[in-house]
Amino acid sequence: MISKSRADNGYKLWLEYNRVNNEQLAGAYRLQLRYVVFPATSDQLKAAKAELLMGLDGMLATKPSEVKDITGGQTVVIGTRQSLKSLSIAVSDSVGDEGYLIKTTLINKKQCTLIAANTDVGVLYGVFNFLKLIQTNQPISKLNIADHPRLMYRVLDHWDNLNRTVERGYAGSSIWNWHKLPDIIDQRYIDYARANASVGINGSVVNNVNADALILSPQYLLKVQALANVFRTYGIRIYLSVKFSSPVELGGLKTADPLDPAVKKWWADKADEIYSYIPDFGGFLVKANSEGQPGPQSYSRTHADGANMLADVLAPHHGIVMWRAFVYDNKVPDDRFKQAYNEFKPFDGKFKDNVIIQVKNGPIDFQPREPFHPLFGAMPNTPLMMEFQLTQEYLGFSTHLVYEAPLFAECLQSDTHKYGKGSTVARVIKGDFNKKLITGMAGVANVGADLNWCGHPFGQANWYAFGRMAWNPDQSPAVIATDWLRMTFTNNAGFVSPVKNIMLQSRENTVNYMTPLGLHHIMGVSTHYGPGPWVDNAGRPDWNATYYHKADSAGIGFDRTTFGSGALRQYAPEVKADWENLQTCPDEYLLWFHHLSWKYKMRSGRTLWDELVWHYYTGVDSVKQMGLTWDKLQGKIDAERFMEVKQLMQLQYKEAVTWRDACVLYFQTFSKMQTGAGYPKPEHPLDYYKKLKFYYVPGIGGNNYMTN
Structure with missing residues (x-):
């Protein structure tokens, strides 16, 4: 059993592999796992x-x-x-191609535990899941698991700049040390890849969508x-965000017009060059004609x-284009709410097969709560990728405990x-209605x-x-939270149960003290730090809080009714009828x-004013209660x-x-209540x-864009 006083800096994430603290269970595990038949020749099998x-x-x-003969x-x-x-x-x-089996079965008439897949990467995923069973104190004597990802592309997008600043990043500088690459391979790159593989993430975009050519x-x-x-x-697989004007900035052309033959050739040659370096390169992520970024418009x-031109040059290499729908x-x-739908809906079925439109979960910009984006379901002949x-750009940076899985599931x-x-x-993005x-x-x-x-450790x-939810969008936030707590901290139910409840309530707490009852986009200007419902001079109407509330x-x-x-x-x-009717609108x-x-x-x-005030105060009280609950857990973890x-x-x-008092006082100037x-x-x-000013707030990055 590991001492609770043991220091833990959190670097190992959920791959701690702490000693099983139930000796009876540990003994059963050891008895069942005395021998392993695991022929490994490929790099992926060796890693597994x-x-x-x-x-x-x-x-x-x-x-x-390690044995070759099965002993039972x-x-x-x-x-x-x-x-x-x-x-x-x-x-x-x-x-x-990526799924696996974990089952107790007969092989050569002897009962064994089998972890098998059609591909090497499937075996890797199976091994990680098998280890998770042990980490979370699950029995492994009678297994029958068959699992596979429901989505093809499960990708992390890094808004990292080449100077190592991270736009909307709140955990320090970029992990990519471009200056020392390619000669120095930091162990962190390997551990990053291990962590991603352990939950089935199979793609990484390593640079900012506000790309540098x-x-x-x-x-x-x-x-x-x-x-x-x-x-x-x-x-x-690795992907790159690309700047649409790269043929001009990097190639010396006079135009980046996607229908210009010289531009097409430049991109085709560049794609060939990239694949000569990286044969399994995934493709491009593109932010175009949004917030000043260049694009086909x-x-x-x-x-x-624009998307189809890039798709054509990637198609021979089996690459894809992830074209963002975040445009305004x-x-x-x-109404800014409507612009993405208005710009993309008319082109349903017009995109090449290897183009996927990347759509934010809501129609504005990652707010603490948004209705689902109206594009989902509106483009039956076009792949849509959830973003x-x-x-936590709008959820307290890295100083607030906000477990986002309930937000994901809600959408x-x-x-x-x-x-x-x-x-x-979930069914729309899984392609259930167009295979x-x-x-x-x-x-x-x-x-x-x-x-x-x-x-934040809970980040x-x-x-x-x-x-977990990119692998299977229908997974339960509660189950995921329980697994994460057991793998990251301890299997002690006296810790797991109350902290799981904290996690599951945390997002709602934050909505309450920031943007209750459907308020949105009322944060501080530029940095997005702290409350700013009074902002009315941000340079353009749809950057102002007053535009939204x-x-x-x-x-x-x-x-937004008729x-x-x-x-x-x-x-x-x-949906329109439900939300437009005050009797049924949530x-x-x-x-x-x-x-x-x-x-x-x-x-x-209550009146709307009293309800608004109740939510603001309830949100703060819930955070206080969260702290009191945590205090009682001292000694149960490091x-x-x-x-x-x-x-x-x-x-x-x-x-x-601060959020509560600033917002209540500001809105009170209108309600007079x-x-x-x-x-x-x-x-x-x-x-x-x-008048509060916050200097050197993290997350602005190399470009002082309002959003992303």
């Missing part, structure tokens, strides 16, 4: 074998002996049909090649023209009604050079949960779609991480109070909060 032996040694203080129930047999050819192992085609130069392609060589061992061309323009006077943000399980009842977002489409999910990484990778859970003496909220901007028309009739989305009187009577019986989280919770409480008896009064007047 090394992981297995390291994990078992850490958890059981023993490594099984004490033998674990691992490999592909090909590597285990002499044993005539059968692996169902239903698990595909220099990434495509030979000097940098050599550096990218070095990373690709590390990632390949763990089944991860700069040349009076369409998104389809202050020259378009309409979630793991880095994924939303019913679009586009193909009838039950047409969830010909490629599928995928992207997560904006929260990884940095901090020793614990994510800044790691969002990386872990993303991988529209608070006035009559009420608050953005009218009588307002009409954004609700972008959803299926069933409170969570109320101010997303309606401008209501401060005295509007809520379902609770002192180092316990104290780190304790201090972060204290800071979160302080910042939650009291907060009611029993609520503590704000410590400072509104003017104090409006």
